[in-house]
Each structure stands twice: as structure tokens, then as C-alpha cells.
């Protein structure tokens with residue numbers, strides 16, 4: 510009996526009845542795999558693998574089946590058991606539920622949970638080597654783990670202030686809609702698509718009562734966000750995300766730099782062209798982060814290229830607006846707009862027009878002083894995850910990876926909870 514418990518414990522199948530253990534050898538006679546045979550307890554048997562409701566037995570299915578378990582030391586190990594099918598009133602003929610593995614899994618719960626924990630805590634190459642599985646398999650495992658965890662918790666409790674954003678996850682304009690909780694910095698929800706229907710499905714999940722509790726929504730100037738928020742969250746104020754406004758200015762500055770650079774090249778001013786090409790980062794970075802070399806570059810631009818330097822100052826002063834925030838920020842923005850409208854740099858005249866068009870949301874953002882640092886940090890990490898998830902070739906696996914890593918869905922390591 511003690512032996513049985515040890516074997517069951519080793520493979521994480523304590524809820525099953527131990528039958529036998531065998532060691533399979535390779536051609537050299539070394540142990541290649543440990544196979545622990547178990548059977549389901551009577552009270553756990555004959556249940557639908559999806560909903561766990563009891564149903565009449567259907568057939569033996571594919572007979573005995575193996576589930577990959579965590580290695581024992583250096584040896585691969587497996588749980589083996591019958592996998593009969595039952596007829597469920599809701600789900601039809603399905604493989605019966607087993608306590609040691611999720612439905613449809615070829616590996617045990619503790620194996621899957623370990624993979625999910627590792628995916629959120631370590632590098633891809635480490636995980637793949639340690640568990641001896643392919644990255645595509647990891648994608649399937651974490652999709653299962655995340656879906657189950659999502660269904661068993663209420664991830665939307667206490668939401669008041671949220672940030673809604675979109676990030677591209679694949680070439681060819683594939684986008685994800687992302688919802689972040691401003692107060693906890695947690696990724697709350699993520700889905701494929703960036704349109705009104707996608708966002709409506711978030712508010713459907715949130716439910717009418719909790720939609721009423723949403724007070725602030727930070728977002729970019731996208732109409733699809735504004736429209737849906739106005740319809741679903743009557744008490745919410747939309748705050749323009751300062752990051753996006755600053756991005757408009759950075760893009761405008763880059764446009765000016767390219768114009769000046771092209772003009773220099775056309776006029777045969779090679780030295781100036783090279784200088785400007787290298788100045789990209791000096792213009793982009795915040796002045797306090799500039800290296801000495803970059804400071805010199807900027808000083809040179811100030812002397813030799815007034816137009817580009819004015820564009821730089823426009824970008825910088827707009828950044829100041831969002832550093833200052835509050836009513837002082839709003840006053841500075843008034844000055845900035847007056848300046849930008851008559852600066853005769855078309856790229857910035859356009860930024861001024863965009864700001865004027867979304868002024869109320871920008872002012873709300875300045876007044877409510879919603880710190881976007883957390884939302885930005887989630888977005889930065891999400892961009893990294895989209896690259897890591899590329900090898901999954903599965904959007905649901907990318908979403909699972911995001912929710913495990915940033916949404917608080919990561920299970921504890923088996924045996925440590």
C-alpha cells in the first residue's frame with residue numbers, strides 16, 4: 510500500500526487506484542520508460558470528459574492509453590489506464606473524465622501545469638530541453654491550461670479603470686485587442702481582432718452591472734473603441750492615452766527628418782545627409798537620456814538645420830505637456846497648439862489637427878492623471894510574447910501565453926501550492 514501511494518504520488522495520480530508499475534528497457538537493457546498503470550475510482554468513473562456529469566457507458570474507446578507524466582529522475586514516465594467512452598446528454602459520445610489529465614490531453618495535469626509554469630518563468634529553449642517536447646506541443650498544452658484556469662476564476666472583479674489597446678501580432682494586419690487593469694497592471698482580457706464586435710464581446714463577458722462600474726477608459730483615438738465604450742459604459746470617461754499622442758509627434762518628427770535628409774541628398778550635401786541619418790536616435794530619445802555624442806548631434810542640428818530643430822522642440826514640448834499633466838498641462842497644451850498650428854511644418858500642423866479633434870479625451874487624460882506606465886509595460890511585454898509565440902502557429906496559444914504570463918493565470922508548480 511505504501512508503495513502504491515509513493516508511485517501514485519511520484520506521477521501525480523493520487524486520486525486514482527494504483528495497479529502496477531513496469532520498467533521498459535531500451536535495446537541496451539537500460540531503463541527507457543517507467544509505466545504506472547492505474548484505474549479510475551468507482552465514484553470518478555463514467556463521467557463526461559468535458560462537463561463531468563455522469564452518463565451511460567458507450568464503448569472501450571481506443572482501449573488502454575498512455576499519458577506522458579513528469580520524468581522520474583532522468584527517465585521518461587507514463588500513466589497508463591483504460592480510456593472508455595461515455596454518452597453525455599450535452600456533449601454526445603466523449604472519452605470519460607480522468608482525474609489525472611485534462612480532457613483531450615496526452616499528458617498529465619502535473620506535466621501540463623509544469624509546462625505552463627515554465628512558459629511563464631523561463632526561456633523557450635530551456636523548457637523544450639527540460640520537458641523534451643516540441644514548442645507546438647507547448648502551445649497546445651498552455652491553451653488547455655489557460656482555458657481551464659480562465660473558466661474557473663472571476664478575472665473581472667473590481668474593475669474600475671481600464672486601458673484598451675491594440676497590438677499587431679502577425680504581418681498582414683492581424684491585431685489583438687488588449688484590456689489592462691490600470692490599478693493592478695494586470696492583463697485582463699485579450700482577443701483576436703480590433704473592431705467593435707471584438708470589443709463588444711469583452712463587455713458582454715463583463716456583464717451590464719460591471720460595465721456600469723467602469724469609470725475611466727484610456728485608449729488611443731480609435732473610433733471603434735470610443736463608440737463601443739460610449740454605448741456599453743455610460744459612466745466611463747475616455748482618456749486619451751498620452752503615449753499615443755507623443756507617438757504622433759515622434760512620427761511627425763521622423764517625417765521632417767526624412768524630408769530634410771532627402772533634400773540634402775538631392776542637393777548633393779552628402780556630409781549633412783550622413784549626419785542626419787545618424788541623428789535619428791538623438792532626435793527620438795528624451796533629452797535626459799542622450800549620450801554625449803547624441804547631444805553633440807543635436808547641437809549640430811540646432812546650428813545647421815532650423816526646421817528640423819524646430820520640429821524637435823515641438824515634439825519635446827508636447828512630451829512636457831504630458832509630464833506636467835493636470836491643469837498646468839492643459840494650459841501648456843493650449844500654447845503648444847497655437848505654436849504648432851502656425852509652425853508651417855505640415856507634419857506638425859496635422860498633429861495639431863488630430864489633437865484638436867480629440868481634445869476632450871486628451872484633457873480628460875491630463876486631468877485624471879491616469880498613469881500609463883503599467884499599461885505600457887504590459888504592451889511592451891506583450892510585443893515580446895508575440896515573437897516568442899510565433900512558433901506556436903496558433904493564435905489561441907499566443908493568447909494563452911499572454912494570460913499565463915501577464916494575466917495571473919499561471920498555475921503553481923505541482924506539489925508546491
Ligand SMILES: [Zn+2]
Nearest residue numbers: 557560597600
Ligand atoms: Zn458532458
